[in-house]
Amino acid sequence: MDKIVIEGGHELHGHIRISGAKNAALPIIAATLLTPGWHTLYNVPDLHDIRTILSLLATLGVVWEKIGPGTIRINSADLVSCEASYELVKTMRASVLVLGPLLARMGRARVSLPGGCAIGARPINFHIQGLKKLGADVVLEQGYVEAAVSGRLSGGTVYFDFPSVTGTENMLMAAVLARGTSTLKNVACEPEIGNLIDMLIAMGAEIEGRDTDRLVVHGVERLNPAEITIIPDRIETGTYLIAVGAVGGDVTLTDCEPVLLPALTEKLRIAGLELQEGDNFFRVRGRGSLASVDIKTMVYPGFPTDLQAQIMALMIFADGTSFINETIFENRFMHVAELRRLGADIKVDGASAIVRGGSRLTGAKVMATDLRASASLVIAGLAAQGVTEISRIYHLDRGYENLVEKLAGVGAVIRREKDE
Numbered sequence: 001m002d003k004i005v006i007e008g009g010h011e012l013h014g015h016i017r018i019s020g021a022k023n024a025a026l027p028i029i030a031a032t033l034l035t036p037g038w039h040t041l042y043n044v045p046d047l048h049d050i051r052t053i054l055s056l057l058a059t060l061g062v063v064w065e066k067i068g069p070g071t072i073r074i075n076s077a078d079l080v081s082c083e084a085s086y087e088l089v090k091t092m093r094a095s096v097l098v099l100g101p102l103l104a105r106m107g108r109a110r111v112s113l114p115g116g117c118a119i120g121a122r123p124i125n126f127h128i129q130g131l132k133k134l135g136a137d138v139v140l141e142q143g144y145v146e147a148a149v150s151g152r153l154s155g156g157t158v159y160f161d162f163p164s165v166t167g168t169e170n171m172l173m174a175a176v177l178a179r180g181t182s183t184l185k186n187v188a189c190e191p192e193i194g195n196l197i198d199m200l201i202a203m204g205a206e207i208e209g210r211d212t213d214r215l216v217v218h219g220v221e222r223l224n225p226a227e228i229t230i231i232p233d234r235i236e237t238g239t240y241l242i243a244v245g246a247v248g249g250d251v252t253l254t255d256c257e258p259v260l261l262p263a264l265t266e267k268l269r270i271a272g273l274e275l276q277e278g279d280n281f282f283r284v285r286g287r288g289s290l291a292s293v294d295i296k297t298m299v300y301p302g303f304p305t306d307l308q309a310q311i312m313a314l315m316i317f318a319d320g321t322s323f324i325n326e327t328i329f330e331n332r333f334m335h336v337a338e339l340r341r342l343g344a345d346i347k348v349d350g351a352s353a354i355v356r357g358g359s360r361l362t363g364a365k366v367m368a369t370d371l372r373a374s375a376s377l378v379i380a381g382l383a384a385q386g387v388t389e390i391s392r393i394y395h396l397d398r399g400y401e402n403l404v405e406k407l408a409g410v411g412a413v414i415r416r417e418k419d420e
C-alpha cells in the first residue's frame with residue numbers, strides 16, 4: 001500500500017489542468033447499458049472508480065477500449081448477465097447505477113445492496129421505491145436487490161423525499177425506455193445529472209426540465225449509441241482552489257467550469273482569496289491572512305458536501321471561528337480526528353463542527369478515511385510545518401487523477417512512497 005509524504009510550507013505557483021468529473025463519468029458509463037452499439041466518451045478521468053465500473057460492466061458482457069487520452073469506446077451489444085455482485089458493489093457504492101439501465105433494457109437486474117460506508121448509512125430506498133412506481137417488482141433477497149418487470153417499465157410519478165443524486169440518475173435511466181411519460185419530482189439538479197441528461201438526449205431520449213427539480217421523461221422505444229464529453233470535475237477544482245488558499249501562491253486552473261462552483265467561490269472571496277474566473281479557467285491567489293466563514297452543506301447549488309472536509313482544513317488557518325454544518329451525510333466528520341493530530345482545534349457537536357482558527361499545524365502521520373477526508377489531509381499537510389505522512393491513500397486514487405503529480409507540478413514538495 002502506498003502513502004503520500006508531504007513537506008509542508010511551500011507556496012503553489014503555476015497551472016493545473018482539471019480532469020473530467022468522476023461523478024459524471026460513472027452514471028454516463030452506466031447509461032451505455034441502455035442500448036447496444038459503440039458509445040464514445042471524451043474527457044474520462046483515469047481513476048480507480050472508473051476502472052471499477054468498467055470492470056463491473058465487463059462482468060455483464062460489455063466491451064470497451066481506450067482509443068486516446070481520456071477517450072473510451074463502450075459497447076453493450078452482448079450482455080450476458082444482469083448481476084452486480086457484492087464483491088464489486090462493496091468496493092464502490094456507485095455500482096448501484098447499473099440497476100436502472102439494466103432493468104430498463106433487460107427487464108431484470110440483480111444488484112447487491114451496498115452497505116453503510118465511512119460517511120453514513122446511505123440507503124438506496126428511494127431508488128427501490130422509484131422503480132416500483134415505474135411498475136417493477138422489487139424484492140430484497142440474500143443481500144441483493146432483485147428487480148424485474150415483464151415487458152417494458154411504465155411511466156409514473158416519482159417523488160423524492162430528498163433529492164438524491166444517484167437516485168435521480170437511476171430513475172432517469174429507467175424512465176427513458178419506459179412506456180409513457182414519467183414525472184420525477186424533487187430531484188437533484190447537480191451538474192453531473194445535467195451531463196447525464198445530455199448523454200441520454202444524445203441517445204434519443206426525451207427529457208424536459210434539465211437543471212430543475214422536476215424532470216419529465218417521455219419514454220421511447222429504443223435509443224441509439226452516442227458520444228459525450230464528461231464535464232470538468234468541480235470537486236477537484238474546488239480542492240485545488242482551497243489548497244492555494246491554505247498554502248498561498250498563485251495558480252491557474254485550466255479546463256474547468258467556474259460557473260459550477262457558485263457557493264464555494266462566494267465563500268472563498270469572503271475568506272479573502274483573490275479569484276479571477278473565465279469560462280474555463282480560474283486564477284486563484286492566496287494572500288496569507290484569511291477570514292473565517294460559516295458553511296452549511298446543501299444540495300446543488302448550495303455548498304457541496306464533497307468540499308466540506310477541504311474547506312474545514314482551510315478554516316484551521318483563518319482568523320476567528322468557523323461553524324460548519326453537514327446536512328447531507330450523518331457521519332462525514334471522520335477527518336476531524338486526523339486534522340486534530342496535526343494540531344487543529346476542532347470540536348464536533350452532532351452535525352456541526354466548530355473550527356477555532358489560527359492554529360499552527362505541524363506534520364504528523366495521519367490516515368485517510370474516505371476520498372474527500374483524504375483531500376483535506378493533503379491540504380492540511382501542504383500548509384503544516386514539517387513532514388506529514390498520509391497512509392491508506394487508495395481513497396485518493398478513487399477520485400483524484402494524478403493528484404501528486406499535479407501538486408508537485410505547482411511547487412508542492414509531495415511524493416508517493418511504499419508504506420512498509
Ligand code: EPU
Nearest residue numbers: 023094122123124125126127162164165166167328329371
Ligand atoms: N439517501 C437516502 N435514500 C436513498 C438515497 C439517498 O436516504 O435512497 C440519503 C443519503 O443517505 C444521504 C442523502 O440522501 O443522506 C444524499 O445522498 P445521495 O443519494 O444524493 O448521494 P449519492 O447519490 O449516494 C452522490 C455522490 C457523492 C456525493 C453525494 C451528495 C456519486 C457517485 N456520488 O452520492 O460523492 O457526496 O451524491 O452530493 O455521484 C464523492 O465523490 O466523494 C461522493 C461521496
